[in-house]
Amino acid sequence: MNLILSLLLATTTLVHQQDAEQQTAKPRQGTYAITNVRIETVSGGTIDNGTIVIKADRITAVGTDVVVPEGAHVIDGTGLRVYPGMIDSGTRLGLTEIGAVQETNDSSELGDVTPQMQALSAINPNIPQIPVTRVSGVTTVIAEPSGGLLPGTAALINLVGYTPDQMHAGGVLLLVLSFPVNRTPRFFRGGSPPDDFDPDKKYREAVEKLDEIWDRAELYDRIDAAYAENPNLSTHPEYVPEMAAILPVLRGEMILMVKVNARKEIEAAIEWVQERNIKRVIFSGVSEGWRVADKLAEAGIDCLVGPIFSTPTRESDRYDRAYANIGMLADAGVNVAIRTGQSENVRNLPFNAGFAAAYGLGKERALRAVTLGPAEMFGIADDYGSIEVGKKANLMLTNGDPFEPATQVLGVFIDGFNIPIDSRHIRLYEEFLHRDEGRVQPVQVQPAVN
Amino acid sequence: MTSSHPRALYCSTASVFAAFLLFLPGTAALAQRNAPDIPAVSGAFAIENARIVQAPGRVIDSGTVVIRDGLIEAVGADIAIPYDAARIDGTGKTVYAAFIDGLSMIGVPKPKQKNDLPPVPDRSNPPDDRAGIQPQRDVRTLLASDEKSIDEYRKAGFGAAHIVPHGRMLPGSGAIILLAGENANAMVLSGDYSMYAQFEGARGMYPGTPMGMTAKMRQLYREAERRKAMQMNYDQDAAGTTRPEFDAVHYAFFPVIENTKPVFYYVDDVLEIYRALKLRDDLGFELMLGGLNESFDAVDILKSADVPLFVTLDLPEKPDWMKEFKADSIQYVLDNYDPEERTASYRDLEAERRNLEARAFLTRSRYAGAAADLKKAGLRFGFTTKGVKAKDLRENIRELIENGLSEDDALAALTVDSADLLGLGSSLGTIDAGKIANLIIADGDLFAKETQYEFVFVDGHKYAYPKKDEEDESKEGDDEKTKTKTKTNRRKINPKTRR
Amino acid sequence: MIFKRLSLFSGLVMTLGLFSASLSSAQSNVVNDVLIRGATVLTITNGTLQNTDVLVQDGVITAIGTDLRAPGGIKTIDADGQYLMPGIVDAHSHIALSSVNEGSSPVTSEVTMEDVVNPYHIGIYRALAGGVTTSHLMHGSANVIGGQNETIKLRWGMINPDDLRFKGAPRTIKFALGENPTRNHGRRGSSGSQPGIRPSSRMGVEAVLRDAFSEARNYMREWADYESAKLNHPRQTSPPYNERLEVIADIMRGEILVHCHSYRADEILMLMRVLEDFGVHNITFQHANEGFKVAPELAAFGAGASVFADWWSYKFEVYYSTAYNATILTRNGVVTSINSDSGELNRHLYHEAAKTQRYGDLSDDEALSLITINPAMQLGIADRVGSIEVGKDGDLVLFDKHPLSVYAIAQKTFVDGVQYFDRETDRDDQRLRVDPSAKLDTYMEQETGVHRFVKSEYVTLDILFEQN
Known part of the structure; x- marks a missing residue:
């Protein structure tokens, strides 16, 4: 048994000493105390040799002078560190299981205008990707639909729970707008674009379409408001689920998440959200954000940036542009968070953060970009993003810098649930590291003839 | 164009059978165009008083080319014009070998x-x-x-x-x-x-x-x-x-x-x-x-x-942005080309753009060069x-x-x-006696924009391409827009190797 | 007007002259001597040497030690506090190629990537900037027996494809099992205009392999018979010439190393049985996501495995994967490498290797072996590259921090002692050539570290199938 596994096992054993009879490792809430641990609060600096107390879903005490409640499961954190659980600000986690198997893909619906599609409804809480992700310390992710112009509504989810309600974090929903793109796609039905393919024209048409949708949504808003004010005088608004789904954005109750990457399109999107007076808006992707960092900062638009592991957007660009983009945005005064755009490998979020840190963002801002930064953007900083009394118990316990690959994540709490450090990947490791151990007959393997 | 070639006559490449063609010098283009059925009477032509570029660097300032039955019979400054040759006045014109x-x-x-x-x-x-x-x-x-x-x-x-x-x-x-x-x-x-x-x-x-x-x-x-x-x-x-x-x-x-x-x-x-x-x-x-x-x-x-x-x-096809450039702005861009310049932030985009433009112009000139x-x-x-x-x-x-x-x-x-x-x-390839009569009779320098190839001889057959009406010409010459529009270099650089 | 144009273009030609000179300088005055002083040297095969100098002369490492004296005029780099490791070897790459898949036939052993190396591809520079010095350019996975691969060194700036070749590297060939060849040939459905052909199942894949090897064996026999019969009967008719079978015959003669795209444990075992039957023993399983399940068998056969650090679940045959694959294989004695198969991942293979310290417990040397000496062994070039040893090629990369740290940034990369990458001094725009017809602000879709399955409906027969 290697060092890490024994460490894991020790931790699990410690935590679950009173549940020894329990065969299945499952997430459990309770009262926990992590003691003698270095606490990276994000919001209030570092506390050495501190203690964190967790009761049910909340952090109830943080500091060096904390009394461990009676009956608490105590985890000795000597030599270890606690960080807020990481938030990935853009994934397809839960919406897709096997990329090439269409039957398991639910992240996109037919049609260009489908804002009423709810990612939260299609998330499968039981897919193996979720345990694989959360044991890396990623506790919370945006699961977003994709496809058309308005592909649906994204949701922030905690990676624990058996129902959408249990998983939904802070009630955060974001309406996704894939801002029109002016470019020729890399892959075309039939191999290459038809001779008359005109990306400029397609772009113009899409922007016009977006404007038309928004005009109608605003009209729908007026009808709906009039009816709400005086049900006797107006007729009941028609059932138009597309428009109904946009209303919360018009009324400032929901964030509009604009997916946009190319420079010109970012500029157009800034103009568009200002013209349309969108009250709560976040840009997502923003791979050429550095080119317009000043404009984004001036407009005060927060950005969910990534994947950091990307090639440059132009052949002439410096090779490390995609690593450095987020740091350049932050330097210009833009609030940034990191997204991986991943599904099965959201576990690479800390490494995205590490590269962002190395190429200009710096460790402190990178940590913020996967914790408190996005929590503030999504309006849930009272509950998420840092280690403070009263906040949700979303934490990770590590033996080092969480962005370093060699660091082990030894414990994870999500919504106060102590998450077993267990996943299909770990189980396969345990089973196959010494596959034929316990076999009586020797293995029948013919040595190679050389 | 009009071919002076009568349909009824068969003409082999090596001029075994002669094509009997006749056009009097100075015959109006109109006449040629409207009279393809006039029977030819001779396979001989003489282009006289023309500047003759026999080959690059081999020029006769004023001379005659005689063509007979598909071949160049004679070329020189002082050539007797055969009695049966149709005469073409080459005054002010230059004869070149036709292209291959x-x-x-x-x-x-x-x-x-x-x-x-x-x-x-x-x-x-x-x-x-x-x-x-x-x-x-x-x-x-x-x-x-x-x-x-x-x-x-x-x-x-x-x-x-x-x-x-x-x-x-x-x-x-x-x-x-x-x-x-x-x-x-x-x-x-x-x-x-x-x-x-x-x-x-x-x-x-x-x-x-x-x-x-x-x-x-x-x-x-x-x-x-x-x-x-x-x-x-x-x-x-x-x-x-x-x-x-x-x-x-x-x-x-x-x-x-x-x-x-x-x-x-x-x-x-x-x-x-x-x-x-x-x-x-x-x-x-x-x-x-x-x-x-x-x-x-x-x-x-x-x-x-x-x-x-x-x-x-x-x-290579010129992209739209390149077509908009005037000569002096190209020179400005090239003069300011600095490949070592770093695009360190959004503040440097202007310099980046100039460099990209310069590289594109330089590349185009590599193709053209x-x-x-x-x-x-x-x-x-x-x-x-x-x-x-x-x-x-x-x-x-x-x-x-x-x-x-x-x-x-x-x-x-x-x-x-x-x-x-x-x-x-x-x-083929030069204007020398014995070679196949493939000639261009141009009214100016061979490659100049306004030059008209008034006659092209191929295998001894005369093809006349009369100059366009004055009206058309002025239109074409002056209007910048027309010019850029008519130029369509369709070809795109092969994407295979760009990837 | 004409005058203006002429003056303009004369200026242009002048500038052009300067420009070409600056481009070609890298080739005409090749400096392939360098002394790197005071680095922490990660030799891979001989541990870590603190504060050590490495001398490269005429492209080859000639000395490793302290206080080495540099011959007069040699370029010296002060690498105090930096980390020097061997150039990274990427055992699975599709950069720098004009075409990847001759996907029209289940067996295409006659094609070779040597014919389609593209030295202009910007992916070469981007890989160099991540410390890669050798890439194994592979045919795609559309066919059971694909084309021959080409091992290149990333000599960025050389424009003759021949100048990129890793001279003396053994020939290798691509095989592919499982979903890709069966989908491409047998299960075409509505995606192609031509009807499907075998294989459409993993059984069919085995049959195609056995048929090909058997045909090649017959072919060898026919020619041998002919050659001997000719001695007595000079008018003997020769058997037909077959380029495809010639190559398969060379595999059986042991002259070509097999690199096989594979995922599932059963198909890995199948290929080993087939190879055993035809006396072929040089095999590296590429991807081998389920290699961990048959690690003892791989070790016994002497097969290598070249895997991803963490890719899984992008298609059904990689659903039961584990990121601990490299660790399990290594611990079971299988020579294992981590490859990129991607123009994004190949920019940080050192980081991919580091993941084995999260998903497993490999030592620093073991982790770095996955991207250096082990892939070099799998490509048959371990006598030349893959470690820092006297006599080996001067393929080196200098990092500011330990390369297994997520914060490490490659600073300088050398191939044969020639510096091809310098983070400090390299210009931004590294294109070796420019499309003069392109828009200026063309946004290129990014490659990401995400494995995107290319839906078959978007793929025609002429372009890429899923490459990996």
Whole structure:
């Protein structure tokens, strides 16, 4: 048994000493105390040799002078560190299981205008990707639909729970707008674009379409408001689920998440959200954000940036542009968070953060970009993003810098649930590291003839 | 255009039968246009008092060219004009040898796209014709004398061309034709001239990629070598020997293996140049290369390769932003080009843009300067018009000249060098007695924009291209917008190697 | 007007001259001597040497030690506090190629990537900037027996494809099992205009392999018979020449190393049985996501495995994967490498290797071996590259921090002692050539570290199938 596994096992054993009879490792809430641990609060600096107390879903005490409640499961954190659980600000986690198997893909619906599609409804809480992700310390992710112009509504989810309600974090929903793109796609039905393919024209048409949708949504808003004010005088608004789904954005109750990457399109999107007076808006992707960092900062638009592991957007660009983009945005005064755009490998979020840190963002801002930064953007900083009394118990316990690959994540709490450090990947490791151990007959393997 | 060629008369290429043509000097263009049925009475012409560029650097300031029955009978400053020659007043005009196109599909109708072909049963091993492997085809059987491209290129000054079939990997054998003739046979100067090859893959079947095509070429060639040996064996003594099975594709390789017929490869970019040369080195056939886009990156290797070259007259399409540039702003951009400049933030975008513009201009000039580079390296080459519209040719040639190719070198490449490289030096390429009467009579400098090629003689046939009405001319000359619009360099740089 | 144009272009030609000179300088004055002083040297095969100098002369490492004296005029780099490791070897790459899949036939052993190396591809520079010096350019996975691969060194700036070749590297060939060849050939459905052909199942894949090897064996026999019969009967008719079978015959003669795209344990075992039957023993399983399940069998056969650090679940045959694959394989004695198969991942293979310290417990040397000496062994070039040893090629990369740290940034990369990458001094725009017809602000879709399955409906026969 290697060092890490024994460490894991020790931790699990410690935590679950009173549940020894329990065969299945499952997430459990309770009262926990992590003691003698270095606490990276994000919001209030570092506390050495501190203690964190967790009761049910909340952090109830943080500091060096904390009394461990009676009956608490105590985890000795000597030599270890606690960080807020990481938030990935853009994934397809839960919406897709096997990329090439269409039957398991639910992240996109037919049609260009489908804002009423709810990612939260299609998330499968039981897919193996979720345990694989959360044991890396990623506790919370945006699961977003994709496809058309308005592909649906994204949701922030905690990676624990058996129902959408249990998983939904802070009630955060974001309406996704894939801002029109002016470019020729890399892959075309039939191999290459038809001779008359005109990306400029397609772009113009899409922007016009977006404007038309928004005009109608605003009209729908007026009808709906009039009816709400005086049900006797107006007729009941028609059932138009597309428009109904946009209303919360018009009324400032929901964030509009604009997916946009190319420079010109970012500029157009800034103009568009200002013209349309969108009250709560976040840009997502923003791979050429550095080119317009000043404009984004001036407009005060927060950005969910990534994947950091990307090639440059132009052949002439410096090779490390995609690593450095987020740091350049932050330097210009833009609030940034990191997204991986991943599904099965959201576990690479800390490494995205590490590269962002190395190429200009710096460790402190990178940590913020996967914790408190996005929590503030999504309006849930009272509950998420840092280690403070009263906040949700979303934490990770590590033996080092969480962005370093060699660091082990030894414990994870999500919504106060102590998450077993267990996943299909770990189980396969345990089973196959010494596959034929316990076999009586020797293995029948013919040595190679050389 | 009008051909003075009476339909009733048959005229062979070698002028065995004379075409009796008659037009009095000074006959109005209108008359020519409206009277194609006037019978010709003589096969002799005399162009008098003209400046004659016999070959690059060999100029007669004022002289006469006499043509008879398709051949140049005499040329010189002091030539007696035969009594039976139709006289053309060359005062103020210059006579040049007509151009030779090293590779084209002039006169070969483009086959209609067939979308209803039945699926092949086994796409890993399709019938040769479906895979585009048809070296046994002969372009002479595909040539159509009434194809409109013949007149378009003739009007642009071309009198002869090496033509090949449309197709894919191995479309068939090429022929040298003259751009005149009552029917296809009459146009052919030399048949079964080359095995045409290109890197155009089969669609949806084997071989579909450049690597598939190089492999297939090696397979075909080596198997053909084996079959040729067997056939020779059998021809020597059939008794007791298994009879070799005829196979049109492999048998088409026999003259290539014997080095009596070259493989003419069209190479679209620098990587295709390498591929064709490597095949030549591996298999040992005689190679000719056409296209040679991006030859600027392969000058040394072409120099050591020692193969006839026919450089494309195509140039990359100008993107919209480039068309908007005025000359002095280009110079500004180039003067401020600093490749070392870093784009450290959004503040540097202006400098980045200027650098990108400069690199694009410099690159364009590398394409346009490719011919000059080859010349500088001491290489002789001809040109190919494949893929270039006839009306764009002269402007493209001018751009090559602006980028370092001398006018004489351009003329040589279009005439004497082409003729020599194609092995036609004794019959074409210069204005000398005994050669085929392929001539241009221009009203000005050969490549100047406003120059009109008033007459083009091909194989002794006179074709008149009268100057447009004054009205049209002024329109064309003055209007900048019209000019940029009419210029359409359609070709895009091959995306294959850009990826 | 004409005068204006002429003056403009004469200026242009002048500038052009300067420009070409600056481009070609890298080739004409090749400096392949360098002394790197005072680095922490990660030799891979001989541990870590603190504060050590490495001398490269004429492209080859000639000395490793302290206080080495540099011959006069040699370029010296002060690498105090930096980390020097061997150039990274990427055992699975599709950069720098004009075409990847001759996907029209289940067996295409006659094609070779040597014919389609594209030295202009910007991916070469981007890989160099991540410390890669050798890439194994592979045919795609559309066919059971694909084309021959090409091992290149990343000599960025050389424009003759031949100049990139890793001279002396053994020939290798691509095989592919499982979903890709069966989908491409047998299960075409509506995606192609031509009907499907075998294989459409993993049984069919085995049959295609056995048929090909058997045909090649017959072919060898026929030719051998012919050659001997010819001695007595000079007029003997020779058997047909077959380029495809010639190559398979070379595999059986042991002249070509097999690199096989594979995922599932059963198909890995199948191929080993087939190879055993035809006497072929040089095999590296590429991807081998389920290699961990048959690690003892792989070790016994002497097969290598070249895997992803963490890719899984992008298609069904990688659903039961584990990121601990490399660790399990290594611990079971299988020579294992981590490859990129991606123009994004190949920019940080050092980081991919580091993941084995999260998903497993490999030592620093073991982790770095996965991207250096082990892939070099799998490609048959371990006598030349893959470690820092006297006599080996001067393929080196200098990092500011330990390369297994997520914060490490490659600073300088050398191939044969020639510096091809310098983070400090390299210009931004590294394109070796420019498309003069392109728009200026063309946004290129990014490659990401995400494995995107290319839906078959978007793929025609002429372009890429899923490459990996």
